[in-house]
Amino acid sequence: MLLQLDDVVLRFAGNTVLENIRFGVEENSVASLIGPNGAGKTSLFNCITGFYRPQQGSITFGGEELLKRKPHAVTRLGIARTFQNVRLFREMSVLDNVMAGQHCRSRAGAFSAILGLPSQRAEERRVREICEECLEFVGIADEADRIATNLAYGHQRLVEIARALATQPRLLLLDEPAAGLNSSEKTELVRLIRRIRDERGVAVLLIEHDMGLVMEVSEHISVLDHGRIIAEGNAETIQNDPAVIEAYLGQDEDELELT
Amino acid sequence: MSLTDILIQQLVNGLVLGSFYALVALGYTMIFGVIKLLNFAHGDIYMVGAFVGFGALSLVSGTIGAGWMGIFVAMFVAMIAVGFLGVVIEQVAYRPMLSAPRLSILITALAVSLVLQNAALALTDGQVTAFRTDLGFGGVSLGAVFVNYTQIVLVASAIVLMIGLELFVSRTMYGKAMRAVSLDKDMCRLMGINVQRVIAVTFFAGSALAAAAGVMAGVQYGRIWYFMGFLIGLKAFTAAVIGGIGSITGAMLGGLILGLLEAFATQIPHIGGEWKDVFTFGVLILVLVFKPTGLLGKSEVERM
């Protein structure tokens, strides 16, 4: 397993948000995490990426324990993420946004920047090339110089993915990447997720409400409800699991996307 | 003076000083509670309160004199006027900024502080103003310990105001709404609470208390000037942080603790006197670094 969670428990002010989570993502695979709103999916992401600190359990990534690490250290180890509500850096260009991802893979400091040392200039060039390649990969290279937040919504999501890819991760966490996309954009997204796995060798873990997309792209699906994993398996197993149907039927109508 | 006398006398000094800090700290803490803003201008509101009180006392001293009667009238006038000033500042300067980045609203608060300070500077030409009353220097002696009548009345008034505030917050609709707003603004909106009005009332109450403290300072010390709010603003903030910012009881407690700390520190060689302010700021930094929630503040959800 590339990522392995064991017995993870997270509580906020006495409420148990995640309970004894045991869960894994394999190298070079696409896995999904589904579940009704408030089930704790994003909290789980936040635990993996170091934004929340679980009270107990263990999270290992390629054999390294993540639990005591800060978010930036987790990213350095090779886990990148996107956010549920797109969080791009305002007033900055698309390329500048993507270059954030390369921060942890480069090292020039204030001193070399002020002096404009050759090593610093070479590094800048290299960072720029890598980031341009990432934009190329997600298909928005021609928008590199625009202000990121002025892009169409779908493209903003792509910028976020390119930014995450620029950290050169081994595992990419996508938080509802299809939210707000139209159907042709969703088709593109499915292709992109597969390409990320196949061409870059990056494992993908996504949280998604669009069941069609989830079923199409995932090799492994875990269902989270009230902070527990209630079912695991491939698309077929999940679709027929009575506990899953029960969990979703208890929800509002607009959550009934399980087809 | 015997050691006991010194301790008791410094205890009295600390309590008097602490009640000033507490009154100003209350405003910081209440305003922070409802809009999560560190109101830099709060110390200057205190200064404006002192000047309004001075003006009011000059007006009424002809008819009712500048004794306690006149002073309480002046204090009342200052509290009302400065309370409204607080509301105006909130409406004009802070309300449009509430959704702006945090840095912007902080700088706006600083700008309000500078406007008030420099307006007073321009009006007084930078001179100190003597705050004259008819009060004498009499007091009570207990052995070598000496307590001024003025000090007794001022501390009593501060206690009355604080009890009044406590009742206001715990018993009235606005007070309850204030606590609710400080917990969750959006939820309050959904519940039909007029959040804007609650914020305005909070500014009114906080500013009025600072004005009362300003007038008391004028009465007690006999001198007011445009820069008088700077140091006390910082110290009251320290008091609010010690008590736990956002907590009303904490502000009172923090004020008293800081007053006592300063009074006793004076007596300690090398810490008192010229290093006193360093000592206060040092306490502030230590509290913020090691216990940012203060004595009575509630901790936020732990993140990162």
Next chain:
Amino acid sequence: MSKRLTHLAAAATIALAASGAGHAQEPITVGVQVPTTGSEATYGVDMKNAIQIAVDEINADGGLLGRQVEILVGDSACDPQQSVNAASKLASADVAGVVGGYCSGATLPTLKTYGDANIPFVITAANSTKLIPANPGNAFMINSTGYDQVRKAVDFFKSQGAKTLAIVDQGDAYSQDLANLTAKEWKKAGLEVTVQETVSKGEQSFSSLVTKIRSEGADAVFWTAYYADGGLLIRQLRQGGYQGIIAVGDGSNSPKLFEIAGRAADGVYCFSNPIAEFLPEAKQFIESYGNKYKGRSPGPYSTLSYDGMKLLGWAIEKAGSTDPDAVIDALASADGEAWLTGPISFTDKNTLARSNFIILKGEQGGWTLHSK
């Protein structure tokens, strides 16, 4: 074009000739460096007014070297950086000399500015001893320095039978210097300084300090700083039950002290420079001041400032030109020249050769002369 110019020139010459030969030349400009804004502005404006009166008198007597005199004010705002700006402004205006200098801390860095520009500088108020070593040679202090005040103070406290002393300053160059020197002299006399403290400017509560003074015991308290906070300390000392001697330095010589301290200021002593009301020679000066500046009294440093201007005028006349080196030599040669505040001669360090301090005592809301 040239014809018109000639006409103009001719017209100007006639006009000048009509108004007297003394006006034939450009006026001499004298710089005045005082705070005209900020918390010390009152003193600064008093000083500027006094200098203007001296200039008016000089001009009425036909000016200097046959030329009229005018003043150019540089606002020091009692702030080091602002005063350097002001000094540069005066220096670049090619003034024949500068009179003024209030707030030692703000005067200190200007010594270099005037020194570099080689401009004679008559310092009429600032008197911190730190000014003495920093003086490049072109500055002359006609106010007695801190050393003189310290001597006066120590003698006075001893004469009152004080054995223990508490000294409080305000953390600025002038008051701290005075406090440190007094403490040194007092200890040298084998006596005890029980409390020596610095308070912050604008501090309101001195109650714990008062308790400390009472608990450590002090026969006398010496406040070395300015009146604004001095009034407060006096008030709180008396409110807090302190019954010993209280004395203040020359920076606290102001009627405002009585407004702030109220009755507590009665019986307080003040070491002061010669001030107009207690100088028999200054009757006429007070009158002119009152006439010209309605509703103002001259204030503590105005007589010295008046004398400073008169001294500079005397030196320019003696030098026979406004050449700086000649004027500086002339100033250094002053030998008992006297106007309002007594004879002026200088030590080899360009400080006043004698002490001019007097002692005042607060009585019923105002100063009375206690001793010379």
Next chain:
Amino acid sequence: MATNKVTTRPAPGAIERLYAAFDDPRRRWALYAVIIALLLLAPPVVGRYGTVILTNALLYVILALGLNVVVGFAGLLDLGYAAFFAVGAYTTGILTQQFGFNFWLTIPFALCAAAIAGVIIGGPTLRLRSDYLAIVTLGFGEIVRIGARNLEITGQASGLTGIPSPSVFGYTLTGPTTYYYIFAALAVLAVIAAQRLLHSRLGRAWLYVRHDEDAAEAMGINRVRVKLAAYITGAVFGAIGGVFFAANLGAISPQSFSFQQSVLVLMAVILGGMGKIPGVILGAFIVILGPELLRDIGSLRLLVFAVILLLIMLFRPSGIWPGRRS
């Protein structure tokens, strides 16, 4: 925020046109040449007094650019910036005057001292909420000033006098014009340094952290470390200003490092436009030249500044200098 930036703007005014010139790479160099020429020619034109004021303005350009790294780039409100200015000035003052160091040798010490001061104040406090940080920096600024006032080594309230003028190849640097050129050179270097920083890895990281701390963290940026770097960089700018300030005046005292000084530098940054280098330079000139021009209105001038600051925050929080167009 970003969207209303691109909505219809008024017809280009003088500043807009100037700004457009900065934006165009070919015209930019011509503009730089003009600015350098103006800097070189100024002293004889404006006279001694003007030179001193301009020197002061150039000092503020350096200080404001340094504070801009902290406030404008990294988005941290620092109300005690004068402390770093003081650290630089006092290090040079103490080492030259009391230990007989050569002036030039004190510069590395001053920079190290400022960097250490930056770590001491930033290290424990940069994790705090931004408003707490602001008040802690204010407290720190006061601690430095009071320390300088009380300690023997800093000359107490009188400060240090007689700081020797530095010399180069036997030529002693004195006089307003010399210092004007020194500060002009330093200001130009400061502008270049700030510009390079902004377009570097670290500069971008500051902007990321300012815009969205969580997203920056998620991208692998150690925000505490990046903020600390901003603090130290700002401190070093301030210290350089302080070192040459001490050499220029020959005398320093705690009065020069008060809270008002910090506020003045902050005003320069905000008036011109936080984060925008040409704006900050403009702000520094306004803050210094403004009061000189407004001298006639006496004590009202500070009020005028305060009101302008408030109006800027309410109606044009991005400062006088126009924002970037997309």
